[in-house]
Amino acid sequence: MSVRTKIILLLVPIIALLVAGGLYFLNKGHKKVVVENEALQKEVEPQSLVSDGVKLNDEAEPLNDIVEEKIEEAKEEEKIEKVVEEKKDEKEDVKEESEEEIDFDIKNKLVSWGYTKSSTRTIDTIVVHSSYNALGGDEYDTDLLIKEYKEYGVSPHYLIDRKGKVYRLVEDKNVAYHAGVSETPDGREGVNAFSIGVELINNKEDEYTKAQYSSLNNLIDYLEGKYKMKYILGHDEISPGRKTDPWNMNWKKVDR
Numbered sequence: 001m002s003v004r005t006k007i008i009l010l011l012v013p014i015i016a017l018l019v020a021g022g023l024y025f026l027n028k029g030h031k032k033v034v035v036e037n038e039a040l041q042k043e044v045e046p047q048s049l050v051s052d053g054v055k056l057n058d059e060a061e062p063l064n065d066i067v068e069e070k071i072e073e074a075k076e077e078e079k080i081e082k083v084v085e086e087k088k089d090e091k092e093d094v095k096e097e098s099e100e101e102i103d104f105d106i107k108n109k110l111v112s113w114g115y116t117k118s119s120t121r122t123i124d125t126i127v128v129h130s131s132y133n134a135l136g137g138d139e140y141d142t143d144l145l146i147k148e149y150k151e152y153g154v155s156p157h158y159l160i161d162r163k164g165k166v167y168r169l170v171e172d173k174n175v176a177y178h179a180g181v182s183e184t185p186d187g188r189e190g191v192n193a194f195s196i197g198v199e200l201i202n203n204k205e206d207e208y209t210k211a212q213y214s215s216l217n218n219l220i221d222y223l224e225g226k227y228k229m230k231y232i233l234g235h236d237e238i239s240p241g242r243k244t245d246p247w248n249m250n251w252k253k254v255d256r
């Protein structure tokens with residue numbers, strides 16, 4: 001047996017012992033990490049701790065430090081995520097609120113009379129009216145009232161029923177016949193040409209419903225978003241002496 005062979009034979013068990021010892025310590029540290037951090041196992045994998053620079057033969061002590069660090073980091077991240085989520089929720093709330101304000105229903109019920117087609121007019125006035133079905137039957141029936149408009153060959157652009165439901169009878173761009181002989185405070189006659197007519201269903205004795213005021217304000221908001229409005233006026237204000245509607249209108253409840 002040569003000297004070289006003897007040395008190799010001696011070294012083999014020593015290397016084997018060192019490797020076994022190293023594996024033992026590594027395993028010990030590994031187990032500790034798993035036990036102490038069950039709750040965080042998903043966020044912090046023990047494997048990544050070892051690869052973060054811990055040598056195989058090191059004691060479990062520095063591993064614990066790193067584990068604690070990782071736990072702190074994970075907690076911090078969780079906190080940040082929570083704050084980000086909360087901010088997101090806040091933003092969504094604000095969005096919902098603002099959508100609620102302008103998102104009201106307009107149901108199309110376009111009529112074939114009571115207007116002249118146009119595509120070039122400028123709109124800067126809203127005229128508010130009131131009317132009811134005076135031809136027999138339910139005074140507040142929407143279809144009967146529209147039938148009455150047909151008999152007279154007139155129509156507003158919008159009609160708000162007692163429950164606050166908004167119907168579109170004529171498209172904004174067209175000139176609807178709702179005002180008749182009329183004049184705005186700045187001296188312009190023939191108000192139909194540059195206005196939007198809004199009828200609220202009401203007789204001469206009753207008050208408007210809360211839903212009607214709410215829908216009227218939503219409609220005004222909606223129209224002011226589309227056109228640069230100069231006036232929001234009652235029919236009686238543009239045709240004084242001839243017209244008295246909108247009857248019993250409480251203008252304090254209208255945004256104008």
Ligand SMILES: [Zn+2]
Nearest residue numbers: 129130235245
């Ligand atoms: Zn009127």
